Amino acid sequence: TKLRVNRPRERPDAPSSATRPSPTPSRVQPSPARALTAGPVSLEAGGGPGLYVTTADSVGVLAALSAASGSAAREQATFEVVAGLNDPKCFSLRSADGRYLRHLSWRLRLDEPIDTTLFRGDATFCVRPVAGTGTVQLESSNYPGWFMHRRGGQLWVDQNDGSAAFRADSAFRVRTPLTA
Known part of the structure; x- marks a missing residue:
């Protein structure tokens, strides 16, 4: 059996309901933007060519990947897209x-x-295409209006403020996986 960690079901910093809103191993080259579908993908920052969604010490970051990047780094920036745990759409x-x-x-x-409602919601993102850019925004399933967003090299979920800067920092290109 797996050890389960009890986590709070509600967040103290959550918005109130009133305000709720195949590259070869030797080279990595961007591929054309494509739609998010089930299967392996890598996500490149819309405004940061060569910056990919990955993790460092289990925390979401953007990292520059190039032909010199090792296979472990490319694997860390490849994710399997599956039906949403909270919403299959x-x-x-x-x-x-x-x-x-x-x-x-x-x-x-x-x-x-x-297996909690909170985890399933926190791990589900809905795709919102950004018109005319070949990019998508990833909206939190359990907090509508809150999107995967980069703050420098870190990745957060932030509330959309409607600005062009927010839109640019929450846009990602869906790329072929960096690992085969």
Whole structure:
């Protein structure tokens, strides 16, 4: 049996309901943007060519990957897209070791799956295409209006403020997986 960690069902910093809103190993080259579908993918920052969604110490970050990047780094930036744990019309992103990319206290991170409503919601993102850009935004399933968003090199879930800067920092290109 797996050890389950009890986690709070509600977040103290959650918005109130009133305000709720195949590259070869020797080279990595961007591929054309494509739609998010089930299967392996890598996500590149829309405004940061060569910056890919990955994790460091289980926390979501963006990292520059190039032809010199090792296979472990490319694997860390490849996720298996599966039907959303909270909403099958949306998606969840699973790492090679079976953990899921989810938000916890608004920070993106990899965590072992636990069978709770909160975990399933935190690990489900709905795709919102950004018109005319070839990019998508990933909206939190359990907090509508809150999107995967980069703050410098870190990845968070933040509330959309409607600005062009927010839109640019929450846009991602769906790429072929960096690992085969």
